[in-house]
Amino acid sequence: MSTQWDAIIIGGGAAGLFCAGVAGQLNKRILVLDHAEVLGEKIRISGGGRCNFTNQHSSPANFLSLNPHFVKSALARYPAKDFIKLVQSYGIAYHEKHQGQLFCDHSAQDIIQMLFAECTKGKVEIRNPVSVLSIAQESGSWVVNTSTGLEKSKAVVMATGGLPVPAIGATAYALDIAKQFNLNVVEPRPGLVPLSFTADSFHHLNELAGLSLPVRISSGSKGDRYGACRFQEDLLLTHKGLSGPAVLQASNYWTEGEGIHIDWLGSVEVAGGFNCDALFNDEENRLKTAETILASVLPQRLAKAFAEQKNVLGRKWAEVSKKDRHALKELITNWSVKPAGTLGWKKAEVMLGGVDTKELDGQTMMAKSHPGLYFIGECVDVTGHLGGHNFQWAWASGFACAQAV
Ligand SMILES: Cc1cc2nc3c(=O)[nH]c(=O)nc-3n(C[C@H](O)[C@H](O)[C@H](O)COP(=O)(O)OP(=O)(O)OC[C@H]3O[C@@H](n4cnc5c(N)ncnc54)[C@H](O)[C@@H]3O)c2cc1C
Missing domain, CATH: 2.40.30.10 (Translation factors)
Structure with missing residues (x-):
């Protein structure tokens, strides 16, 4: 078995990459595993290729969840203005389109590059394409069995997103892991869908x-x-x-x-x-x-x-x-x-439902019954309105988790 990691993040999309960068810069040893050839594909296709990366007015009222209060802590600790500051610090040009929605002037690729740069700053190791075969808890550690070998970690963060757009690698893996550890899953259904x-x-x-x-x-x-x-x-x-x-x-x-x-x-x-x-x-x-x-x-x-x-x-x-x-x-x-x-998962932008928030600690995103197991981003039963709120949830939940791992 190789290195002991502070956290292994499964899924290198919006929430996973952001969480990795923040935790890495807090001197945590972070490994990101993703099964896709190319990371950040949902970011690339978002907002018509210009990524509506947040909404200036994002507040708990913009989110759906069986427990609408769940988002409050994470959104308060990482509000839209903090992500906007980060975007500005990279000199990324952006504009407001409608009702506080912020889009890149040039391309969503700007946001993807920024997330990679943040991971580099935090000395995050990213491996892809790698298949994750199993996740188990063994004597206080988490053991992740992958197509390239076993990895041991103090924590595992599930950031594999939701079911929309299966053509670019969406899976229900986070929900399968939740079920494996007896966590309730709110039935998923397509959201923001024609x-x-x-x-x-x-x-x-x-x-x-x-x-x-x-x-x-x-x-x-x-x-x-x-x-x-x-x-x-x-x-x-x-x-x-x-x-x-x-x-x-x-x-x-x-x-x-x-x-x-x-x-x-x-x-x-x-x-x-x-x-x-x-x-x-x-x-x-x-x-x-x-x-x-x-x-x-x-x-x-x-x-x-x-x-x-x-x-x-x-x-x-x-x-x-x-x-x-x-x-x-x-x-x-x-x-x-x-x-x-x-029009179903092919045309949906987000997944409604997901890991039941009553199973998670709203301050850290950790499963209350399984210390060291975290769920962030779209796989959680939190869905934003149209207009940049879904990315804001990815950043805020990733940030909360990064402080905790
Ligand atoms: C067409 C479209 C446009 C959108 N536009 C916007 C927008 O403009 N603004 C906005 O706020 N939101 C938008 N969204 C929603 C937004 O993209 C998602 O809410 C956000 O990407 C969720 O982040 P995430 O990190 O949870 O998941 P993702 O970004 O989807 O990342 C999940 C990662 O996990 C990996 N993965 C999946 N299964 C496995 C597995 N079994 N093993 C290993 N890795 C795995 C995937 O390859 C992927 O890299 C859009 C969505 C779509 C489909």
Whole structure:
């Protein structure tokens, strides 16, 4: 058996590399093992190749977990501003895109190189591709059996991420190890994922593919795993249904069989203090057609499609019955549609569920029942909203663990 390590980190992605660099610089002897040919692949493809590496406004409210309080300690000890300082210290150019989301100006590769540089500073040893065959606890040490031999360590950190994008090496290994040590795992399911729709739930909007507009979207309910949500985001109409940030956010809270609800006027109301009732009851609108009235607050094509759907296309407002006006109002402020499913792990950005936080110490990420065994990053039942929060969790949980190992 070779060197005794302070910690062996399994998985050299966002959380694993960051944790390794921090712990290494605290003079810990750190070995990172990864089965992939190339490390940091999820970082490379993130944010459309520009990596939305954190969110300036990241707070516990941006995370889903069976225990929403679990993230508080780690996020408080390593907030977004600390990662931003690190990025600045490497001279990496970045910009804010939307609601505090920070992206690299050039490429996600900048973040990957920074993480490697931090590991080099901490004299971290990185080995890949290496297969991890088994992990066992033997007389106070952890023994990791790999395709290149046995390694012994004081601690093992599971940082193998979640199940999305199997094509680039995602596995359930962290969850398998959790189960091996009798830790509860919250059933994983795809998150931040496009939803699919049956043709008939959507037929009247099919011709509008390509249209994008800000809406208010809500999904889930109080009794669901992660409760209910309401977001104001951009919605994209596609040939297959609905997509864009609004749907990705809603997907985290959506349960099969339930509907999602869209207020197409969300942004209008917020922007101008818009009052739907006033528009619908205004005497001056009597002689205008239904679609003209709708088009004053909606894109013209959408206004026409809604008027058509309620059989009032071309009709003067004065001729539209109270009942039909009410139906139109419902349609544009509380449109309900039942997704048929999600596009699954291939298209998901994150995994919901994972190692149950009640098994872990929120200060250190260590399994309470197995001293020396840690879980960080996406494999834990902590999922961020869209917008850089998932990387912020990888950094914060990696930092907490690095202080402890
Ligand atoms: C397309 C896409 C875009 C995204 N964009 C963003 C974004 O812009 N902003 C954001 O905040 N989040 C984004 N995310 C989510 C983000 O990438 C993840 O939340 C983050 O990478 C999780 O970090 P991690 O270290 O836990 O896992 P990963 O970064 O996935 O790292 C896991 C590592 O473990 C290795 N591994 C897996 N199984 C084994 C095994 N059995 N043995 C050894 N090694 C193993 C893998 O090879 C990998 O290197 C995106 C995700 C996707 C899929």
